[in-house]
Amino acid sequence: MTARRSACAGHANYMDDVKKPGKIRNIAELARIAGVSAGTVSRALADKSLVNKETRERIQALAREHGFRPNQMARRLRTQQTGVIGVVIPLGHERRQHISDPFFMTLFGYLADELTESGHDLMLSRVIPGDDEWLDRIVDSGMLDGALVIGQSNQFDVIERVAEHYRPLVVWGSHRQGQAQCTVGVDNAAGGALAARRLLARGAKRLAFFGDPNGPEIAERQRGVEQEVAKALDASLVCFPTHLASEEMAAQIASHLADLDGAVDGIVCASDIIAMTTIRILHEHGISVPDQVAVTGFDDLPIATRMVPQLTTVRQDIAAGARAMVDALRRRIAGEDAPSTIMQPELIQRESA
Amino acid sequence: MTARRSACAGHANYMDDVKKPGKIRNIAELARIAGVSAGTVSRALADKSLVNKETRERIQALAREHGFRPNQMARRLRTQQTGVIGVVIPLGHERRQHISDPFFMTLFGYLADELTESGHDLMLSRVIPGDDEWLDRIVDSGMLDGALVIGQSNQFDVIERVAEHYRPLVVWGSHRQGQAQCTVGVDNAAGGALAARRLLARGAKRLAFFGDPNGPEIAERQRGVEQEVAKALDASLVCFPTHLASEEMAAQIASHLADLDGAVDGIVCASDIIAMTTIRILHEHGISVPDQVAVTGFDDLPIATRMVPQLTTVRQDIAAGARAMVDALRRRIAGEDAPSTIMQPELIQRESA
DNA sequence: CACGAAATAGCAATCGATTGCAGACTTGCG
DNA sequence: CGCAAGTCTGCAATCGATTGCTATTTCGTG
Numbered sequence: 001m002t003a004r005r006s007a008c009a010g011h012a013n014y015m016d017d018v019k020k021p022g023k024i025r026n027i028a029e030l031a032r033i034a035g036v037s038a039g040t041v042s043r044a045l046a047d048k049s050l051v052n053k054e055t056r057e058r059i060q061a062l063a064r065e066h067g068f069r070p071n072q073m074a075r076r077l078r079t080q081q082t083g084v085i086g087v088v089i090p091l092g093h094e095r096r097q098h099i100s101d102p103f104f105m106t107l108f109g110y111l112a113d114e115l116t117e118s119g120h121d122l123m124l125s126r127v128i129p130g131d132d133e134w135l136d137r138i139v140d141s142g143m144l145d146g147a148l149v150i151g152q153s154n155q156f157d158v159i160e161r162v163a164e165h166y167r168p169l170v171v172w173g174s175h176r177q178g179q180a181q182c183t184v185g186v187d188n189a190a191g192g193a194l195a196a197r198r199l200l201a202r203g204a205k206r207l208a209f210f211g212d213p214n215g216p217e218i219a220e221r222q223r224g225v226e227q228e229v230a231k232a233l234d235a236s237l238v239c240f241p242t243h244l245a246s247e248e249m250a251a252q253i254a255s256h257l258a259d260l261d262g263a264v265d266g267i268v269c270a271s272d273i274i275a276m277t278t279i280r281i282l283h284e285h286g287i288s289v290p291d292q293v294a295v296t297g298f299d300d301l302p303i304a305t306r307m308v309p310q311l312t313t314v315r316q317d318i319a320a321g322a323r324a325m326v327d328a329l330r331r332r333i334a335g336e337d338a339p340s341t342i343m344q345p346e347l348i349q350r351e352s353a
Numbered sequence: 354m355t356a357r358r359s360a361c362a363g364h365a366n367y368m369d370d371v372k373k374p375g376k377i378r379n380i381a382e383l384a385r386i387a388g389v390s391a392g393t394v395s396r397a398l399a400d401k402s403l404v405n406k407e408t409r410e411r412i413q414a415l416a417r418e419h420g421f422r423p424n425q426m427a428r429r430l431r432t433q434q435t436g437v438i439g440v441v442i443p444l445g446h447e448r449r450q451h452i453s454d455p456f457f458m459t460l461f462g463y464l465a466d467e468l469t470e471s472g473h474d475l476m477l478s479r480v481i482p483g484d485d486e487w488l489d490r491i492v493d494s495g496m497l498d499g500a501l502v503i504g505q506s507n508q509f510d511v512i513e514r515v516a517e518h519y520r521p522l523v524v525w526g527s528h529r530q531g532q533a534q535c536t537v538g539v540d541n542a543a544g545g546a547l548a549a550r551r552l553l554a555r556g557a558k559r560l561a562f563f564g565d566p567n568g569p570e571i572a573e574r575q576r577g578v579e580q581e582v583a584k585a586l587d588a589s590l591v592c593f594p595t596h597l598a599s600e601e602m603a604a605q606i607a608s609h610l611a612d613l614d615g616a617v618d619g620i621v622c623a624s625d626i627i628a629m630t631t632i633r634i635l636h637e638h639g640i641s642v643p644d645q646v647a648v649t650g651f652d653d654l655p656i657a658t659r660m661v662p663q664l665t666t667v668r669q670d671i672a673a674g675a676r677a678m679v680d681a682l683r684r685r686i687a688g689e690d691a692p693s694t695i696m697q698p699e700l701i702q703r704e705s706a
Numbered sequence: 707c708a709c710g711a712a713a714t715a716g717c718a719a720t721c722g723a724t725t726g727c728a729g730a731c732t733t734g735c736g
Numbered sequence: 737c738g739c740a741a742g743t744c745t746g747c748a749a750t751c752g753a754t755t756g757c758t759a760t761t762t763c764g765t766g
Contacts, residue, residue: 026752037716042754052714071495073430074752077721082426084476105458112479122477123437126465142424142722250659276659283661305603306629308636308661379722390746395724405744427722430751495752 024068034059084121086147090155091128103299110322135162146329170329174216175340184324184341188217191314191345192224195268195296204266205235210242211270218270225268272297272304294353309351377421387412437474439500443508444481456652463675488515499682523682527569528693537677537694541570544667544698545577548621548649557619558588563595564623571623578621625650625657647706662704
């Protein structure tokens with residue numbers, strides 16, 4: 001792809017703009033112009049009833065006219081609260097340099113909505129944990145009122161250590177008995193079981209699981225599948241580590257299918273994206289879904305309904321999850337205690353299984 | 354298979370850690386403990402050669418031992434720079450309450466990577482413009498070193514006004530002659546033309562365009578298609594407004610197809626997502642793609658290769674775009690001038706057209 | 707007319723780190 | 737031994753808004 005540049009106009013305009021009455025740099029200057037003290041201006045801008053309504057409105061008008069907005073850094077330093085929530089995505093077991101998993105992205109979008117709604121700003125940190133301090137650095141920086149961690153990756157212990165002394169922290173991920181961290185997540189084992197049960201109910205006997213068990217959530221999904229298959233005495237299961245949302249995924253899946261060499265009639269995929277790719281590759285090999293091989297996804301992303309065949313998948317209610325996370329965080333910021341939430345997954349039966 | 358850390362070990366370490374003497378709140382306390390002045394501590398922590406190497410290391414060790422990290426708010430207030438870049442997504446013409454368009458999300462991911470790499474933090478604002486001040490509020494808050502706007506939506510004028518006096522601002526979107534804002538984007542008209550030309554080359558005569566022309570970028574794609582179709586004397590074109598990434602999209606598309614009632618053999622879709630949905634609906638009606646109707650997408654998102662049939666689409670190099678944006682921003686923060694960038698789109702020919 | 711209460715505005719300390727300037731101390735050399 | 741040069745450290749001002757406390761004014765009422 002070639003890039004062409006064009007000159008940026010706008011210099012002239014820029015100069016024009018300076019005609020604005022000399023810009024006010026701080027509250028003190030505004031105060032001088034308004035003929036009051038800085039304190040009064042501060043209170044006026046905060047709309048406090050301590051200052052006379054008229055003065056208040058006069059000052060607010062003046063501020064608007066000059067396009068003045070109080071400096072947030074100073075305000076935050078003084079009030080010791082920032083109104084900023086950190087959203088952290090640890091990329092512990094993923095090679096990929098960037099956040100690409102649509103599930104996380106979707107969750108992130110919902111979190112952004114919830115936080116915006118509650119008047120918070122959102123600061124994103126995408127970390128590839130290089131040491132055990134990555135989370136400490138974030139929460140101790142003094143610029144956050146709280147933090148949300150999206151996905152535990154393989155960093156459960158680090159998160160746990162921080163959670164023990166840093167309250168306003170909520171994590172999307174799986175729940176372990178007796179943990180200190182407040183998590184919100186779905187019962188992944190149950191979800192895996194749902195998918196397996198569906199395939200077995202269709203009559204599938206030779207199942208496969210595609211997913212990377214390095215993340216605890218995927219590992220649990222796999223466990224759920226395993227347990228369910230074990231219950232059905234005549235069924236078998238093979239598990240294949242498969243990257244999430246990486247370029248290698250397609251190649252890995254192709255190789256798994258080659259390994260299986262047709263000895264499979266049901267595949268539980270650890271995510272919708274994996275399922276989507278699996279279905280495409282099956283299709284290329286002339287294998288029909290769900291007739292010859294049934295496939296289930298996990299997440300129920302919007303694309304699940306947009307594909308051919310529409311995906312049978314295990315739904316995680318992302319919007320509800322985001323709401324629960326922000327809610328728990330809000331409670332914890334306020335000093336209350338908020339317990340973990342484990343949501344129940346739901347099988348959405350469409351066409352692929 | 355997976356090596357898991359012993360929980361005990363982690364816990365013991367933590368307890369060790371807790372015996373750290375009462376936590377240090379600020380640089381002055383650390384200074385007292387170290388027996389030096391606050392200024393020295395500040396310089397030591399910044400690793401300045403002005404302070405003796407031994408003292409420096411001693412202080413750094415002390416800080417580490419106490420888990421002390423200097424307060425960022427204070428630092429930022431004093432130094433007048435925040436290291437934070439605002440990323441703004443204006444949702445002017447979208448009803449949807451949340452950021453769901455995968456294209457924006459992908460761009461966002463790449464921006465996050467680039468910014469992290471250059472040592473910046475990223476603050477997200479998702480705004481539904483309620484007045485003309487939304488962008489002013491963001492850039493004047495004094496907490497940003499610069500801002501990136503993802504998509505102009507229908508807010509070109511507002512952005513333009515702010516760009517006239519606020520330099521460190523870079524926008525993803527289309528370029529208008531003589532604009533003040535620095536934009537990075539693809540030549541959308543050329544992209545639309547590419548798609549149309551491909552369909553015409555396949556022999557399609559009765560084209561349709563699906564997309565919402567309220568955003569300037571989509572409008573230009575549509576214009577590109579129109580011009581190309583006009584050149585081919587025997588071809589016709591119908592345009593249907595279609596939401597981007599909204600729940601209504603599927604219904605809208607179904608209704609468009611009903612309106613067309615088979616009188617179409619080529620569809621230019623304004624995004625990959627629209628194309629994906631269109632193909633699914635065609636499939637449901639038993640219409641084969643590309644044999645009966647050829648379909649093109651726009652963006653070339655990762656999913657384009659994962660669907661059946663794989664999508665013929667117009668590629669925007671998102672990674673390059675993100676790089677260009679961050680680069681321009683960096684230059685503008687440094688006070689240099691950075692021109693707009695118009696990238697050339699590329700047709701990626703796969704199976705759907 | 708006077709006194710007290712209520713309403714308003716100002717003063718100045720404070721949040722915590724940074725940094726220019728000056729002073730103290732060391733070292734070297736004549 | 738003294739002076740200059742060079743190192744290191746401390747002092748105190750600064751960034752800009754907030755807020756407890758105090759001072760002033762206004763107003764109502766006895």
